[in-house]
Amino acid sequence: xxxxxxxxxxxxxxxxxxxxxxxxxxxxxxxxxxxxxxxxxxxxxxxxxxxxxxxxxxxxxxxxxxxxxxxxxxxxxxxxxxxxxxxxxxxxxxxxxxxxxxxxxxxxxxxxxxxxxxxxxxxxxxxxxxxxxxxxxxxxxxxxxxxxxxxxxxxxxxxxxxxxxxxxxxxxxx
Numbered sequence: 687x688x689x690x691x692x693x694x695x696x697x698x699x700x701x702x703x704x705x706x707x708x709x710x711x712x713x714x715x716x717x718x719x720x721x722x723x724x725x726x727x728x729x730x731x732x733x734x735x736x737x738x739x740x741x742x743x744x745x746x747x748x749x750x751x752x753x754x755x756x757x758x759x760x761x762x763x764x765x766x767x768x769x770x771x772x773x774x775x776x777x778x779x780x781x782x783x784x785x786x787x788x789x790x791x792x793x794x795x796x797x798x799x800x801x802x803x804x805x806x807x808x809x810x811x812x813x814x815x816x817x818x819x820x821x822x823x824x825x826x827x828x829x830x831x832x833x834x835x836x837x838x839x840x841x842x843x844x845x846x847x848x849x850x851x852x853x854x855x856x857x858x859x860x
Contacts, residue, residue: 733765737804737842742849744778744833750825755796756781756835756849757812758819762804769840770802770810777833779822786815796820804839827851 741759756778762768773781784796802817804810812818819835827833831851838844 733806735762735766735768735804735806735839735841736764737762737768737839737845739837739845739847742835742847743852744821744823744827744849746827746829746851746853747823748854750827751823753820754823755784755814756819756821756833757814758835758837758847758849759809759811760802760804760837761809762806765806766841767806767808768804768842770804770837771840772801772838773819773835774838775821775833775835777824778835779824781819781821781835783817784820785817801840829853 738761739758740761742756744756745754747754756773760770770783773783775781783799783802785799787795787797789795796818799817802810802812810817824833829851832848833851834846834848836844836846
């Protein structure tokens with residue numbers, strides 16, 4: 687009868703291969719756990735979006751009752767991005783998210799945008815050269831008046847803020 691066992695050198699080779707494979711799996715697992723632990727310790731994993739509106743202002747148009755823009759400084763201190771989906775106000779007519787665009791003749795215009803992305807651990811400062819909220823002004827607004835806005839975020843829900851009405855002045859940033 688023949689011996690069905692593999693030669694001793696073959697068994698040793700398979701044992702070494704199995705040990706090498708096991709070592710590779712252990713090293714990869716430790717690296718993954720270490721990376722995830724560092725990510726979590728740094729505050730990035732499992733941290734939801736945390737939205738703050740640090741400044742809110744609306745420009746007083748030169749001609750009362752005309753369209754104007756509101757600007758918000760939005761900060762996300764959380765570990766997940768968020769998205770500003772819409773803005774509403776009982777004191778302003780038809781506020782809509784817009785973005786600044788230029789045409790071929792170097793003319794500036796505002797185009798409706800669906801939303802504004804607020805990155806994780808980041809911020810968006812709306813401005814005349816970027817995102818804004820375009821709305822119809824109220825003829826009763828005066829410099830120093832306050833206008834209440836409700837900002838609706840995809841993850842953070844709604845945030846209500848008071849925007850300060852400011853006059854447009856030449857040579858200054860609104």
